[in-house]
Amino acid sequence: MSADEQVAPDRPARDGDDTGSTRTKLDRATAVASGAIEAPHTYTVASQEWENLPDAVEDDLMVINMGPQHPSTHGVLRMVLTLDGETVVDNKPVIGYLHTGIEKNLEYRPWVMGVTFVTRMDYLSPMFNELGYCLAVEKLLGITDDIPERASVIRVIMTELTRISSHLVWLATSGLELGSTSAMIYGFRERETILDLFEFVTGLRMNNAYIRPGGLAQDVPDDFADRLTRVISELSDRINEFEDLLTGNPVWVERNKGVAILSAEQCLDLGVTGPVLRAAGIAHDLRKAAPYSGIEQYDFDVVIADTADAFGRYLVRIQEMRESLRIVGQAMKALPGGPVMVADRKIAWPAQLALGPDGLGNSQEYISRIMGQSMEALIHHFKLVTQGFWVPEGQVYCAVESPRGELGYHVTSNGTNKPYRVRVRDPSFLHIGALPEVTSGLLLPDVIAGVASLDPVMGGVDR
Amino acid sequence: MRGFGSGNPNMASGEAVKMRAGRVPEVQLGEQLARVRDRLVGQFEGLEVSGFRGELTLVCAPEQVPDILEFCRDDDELSCELLSDLSWVHWPSGQREEEAEETTGWPQYRGEDEPGRIELDYIVRSLRHNHVFRIRTFLPDSGARIATVSGIYRSAEIMEREAYDMVGVDFEGHPDLRRIMMPDEWEGHPHRKDYPLGGVEVQYHGATVPPPDQRSY
Numbered sequence: 070m071s072a073d074e075q076v077a078p079d080r081p082a083r084d085g086d087d088t089g090s091t092r093t094k095l096d097r098a099t100a101v102a103s104g105a106i107e108a109p110h111t112y113t114v115a116s117q118e119w120e121n122l123p124d125a126v127e128d129d130l131m132v133i134n135m136g137p138q139h140p141s142t143h144g145v146l147r148m149v150l151t152l153d154g155e156t157v158v159d160n161k162p163v164i165g166y167l168h169t170g171i172e173k174n175l176e177y178r179p180w181v182m183g184v185t186f187v188t189r190m191d192y193l194s195p196m197f198n199e200l201g202y203c204l205a206v207e208k209l210l211g212i213t214d215d216i217p218e219r220a221s222v223i224r225v226i227m228t229e230l231t232r233i234s235s236h237l238v239w240l241a242t243s244g245l246e247l248g249s250t251s252a253m254i255y256g257f258r259e260r261e262t263i264l265d266l267f268e269f270v271t272g273l274r275m276n277n278a279y280i281r282p283g284g285l286a287q288d289v290p291d292d293f294a295d296r297l298t299r300v301i302s303e304l305s306d307r308i309n310e311f312e313d314l315l316t317g318n319p320v321w322v323e324r325n326k327g328v329a330i331l332s333a334e335q336c337l338d339l340g341v342t343g344p345v346l347r348a349a350g351i352a353h354d355l356r357k358a359a360p361y362s363g364i365e366q367y368d369f370d371v372v373i374a375d376t377a378d379a380f381g382r383y384l385v386r387i388q389e390m391r392e393s394l395r396i397v398g399q400a401m402k403a404l405p406g407g408p409v410m411v412a413d414r415k416i417a418w419p420a421q422l423a424l425g426p427d428g429l430g431n432s433q434e435y436i437s438r439i440m441g442q443s444m445e446a447l448i449h450h451f452k453l454v455t456q457g458f459w460v461p462e463g464q465v466y467c468a469v470e471s472p473r474g475e476l477g478y479h480v481t482s483n484g485t486n487k488p489y490r491v492r493v494r495d496p497s498f499l500h501i502g503a504l505p506e507v508t509s510g511l512l513l514p515d516v517i518a519g520v521a522s523l524d525p526v527m528g529g530v531d532r
Numbered sequence: 533m534r535g536f537g538s539g540n541p542n543m544a545s546g547e548a549v550k551m552r553a554g555r556v557p558e559v560q561l562g563e564q565l566a567r568v569r570d571r572l573v574g575q576f577e578g579l580e581v582s583g584f585r586g587e588l589t590l591v592c593a594p595e596q597v598p599d600i601l602e603f604c605r606d607d608d609e610l611s612c613e614l615l616s617d618l619s620w621v622h623w624p625s626g627q628r629e630e631e632a633e634e635t636t637g638w639p640q641y642r643g644e645d646e647p648g649r650i651e652l653d654y655i656v657r658s659l660r661h662n663h664v665f666r667i668r669t670f671l672p673d674s675g676a677r678i679a680t681v682s683g684i685y686r687s688a689e690i691m692e693r694e695a696y697d698m699v700g701v702d703f704e705g706h707p708d709l710r711r712i713m714m715p716d717e718w719e720g721h722p723h724r725k726d727y728p729l730g731g732v733e734v735q736y737h738g739a740t741v742p743p744p745d746q747r748s749y
């Protein structure tokens with residue numbers, strides 16, 4: 070490779086390609102400290118030309134592209150890393166590969182349909198997206214206090230199970246990234262017990278669209294409590310196994326301890342919430358600070374650690390799974406009877422589902438009533454299903470504590486049957502913004518552990 | 533709440549209904565938020581207070597935003613450590629519905645030409661005092677510019693990039709204002725209401741499905 074041929078400093082900048090901006094952004098403290106004021110040219114290296122590269126690189130700084138198709142970047146995250154030897158001087162995350170315009174899409178569909186969209190944002194915690202959106206819609210409607218008790222309790226059960234399943238996927242993927250395939254296979258196996266339960270209740274493993282404005286899509290099946298009891302007892306054993314497998318594991322400890330430190334001040338400055346903030350010693354949890362769906366009536370602790378590193382985040386997440394199990398157990402005992410949808414017929418979804426021989430589907434009894442007996446019921450059904458309900462104008466901000474932190478829904482209504490604007494504050498998005506700070510000064514292999522410990526989900530980042 | 537049949541089902545056709553302070557029912561704020569309101573209103577001039585569903589909103593002029601946010605962060609009584617969110621809403625220019633008369637069954641319109649505006653909402657949260665409220669400001673929708681607050685809360689850096697990308701607000705003094713979701717050479721800002729949506733071609737007699745904002749359903 071001839072270095073001159075490969076130098077392409079005047080290539081037009083495309084999609085975050087940092088030919089120009091690396092040069093301007095190298096004023097980060099670390100770069101200045103190491104004497105690297107000027108950024109090097111960008112080198113394009115084809116295969117088998119790597120051995121010639123060191124001669125061509127000036128200042129010992131190298132810009133390396135990692136991702137978007139890298140197995141350890143949690144989906145399609147791309148990082149443009151400036152390296153001094155093996156040390157990261159600067160990291161510029163590039164996102165947008167999974168941008169689907171969900172926020173804009175919501176503006177052209179009735180309020181109820183929004184659930185189907187938001188559940189696909191952060192695909193590892195679909196229930197939290199549904200809950201945050203529905204809480205916002207209900208607050209706009211002014212029916213927050215009218216949600217039936219049974220619906221609220223089931224919401225808590227389902228979201229806390231989602232938290233466990235999300236943490237299990239985090240454990241599985243970050244285990245895999247650090248070379249522990251056992252953590253990976255066990256993490257995904259355990260998660261499957263929860264997804265099986267979700268399929269049993271909602272008909273779908275993920276993207277359930279189960280929580281709806283006003284309540285739930287349908288009630289839980291009859292033997293829900295039995296299945297749930299089995300899941301709880303199974304999981305509490307398995308979480309202990311994870312601790313046995315990893316907490317004392319020398320490789321796991323070495324790779325995580327003291328890595329990717331983010332102090333409490335940095336976390337707050339960068340908007341980082343959730344387990345990462347709690348691992349820095351701040352006991353901030355929206356379930357305690359701004360309780361939703363009656364979660365304040367259950368007895369649970371906010372888990373914190375004081376190490377502010379990747380290992381502390383691991384310990385916090387493991388313990389959080391146990392706390393979630395505690396909540397689920399209490400909620401199951403407290404599960405009252407009654408409806409799962411608000412009584413207001415102008416809002417409540419009219420269609421009823423029933424379990425038939427081929428699975429969950431339309432209730433034949435209901436169909437025969439609206440088709441054969443009551444013209445008014447048919448009109449009502451038709452109006453509500455095609456047009457939905459009207460929501461008074463106003464603007465609310467509703468936040469829930471998702472597995473990754475504060476998941477906020479900032480919803481604006483202009484008094485019609487469709488949202489005027491839905492803005493989602495996804496915790497993963499803010500965590501991506503914190504990446505340069507987290508990874509500066511780390512060794513390249515530790516970047517993997519650092520990114521994994523923040524647990525960004527790109528579906529939520531890009532929306 | 534409006535019942536069925538009232539209002540225009542084709543709401544998204546650009547005739548956005550402006551939220552008016554007078555039309556939003558004044559709601560009692562909690563004790564803590566009332567203290568926040570008194571503190572800020574006493575400190576800054578020209579703040580307009582509105583409340584909806586128990587949430588506190590303070591509307592200020594664009595040039596006041598950095599000062600107010602810095603005060604919110606540093607003041608002991610407010611102590612907002614976290615900039616929870618930066619949100620934006622585009623209210624395009626045009627005629628707005630002034631008054632909907634429900635009793636006659638037919639809405640009465642009084643056409644009013646309004647300039648287009650972009651609403652920015654800074655949602656700040658205090659962990660120590662456990663309160664959350666929003667600072668709202670309006671910018672003209674063409675050539676919108678406002679000073680960055682990324683020097684006050686670094687979390688604003690990535691959110692302002694998204695706002696720049698999606699509605700085209702120029703945050704002056706931002707260290708790295710580039711597109712973040714859309715490709716760099718993309719034209720237009722997708723979250724603006726006047727952003728063209730495009731229809732769908734149908735493989736039958738050359739028919740098309742109109743763009744979502746022009747559909748009658």
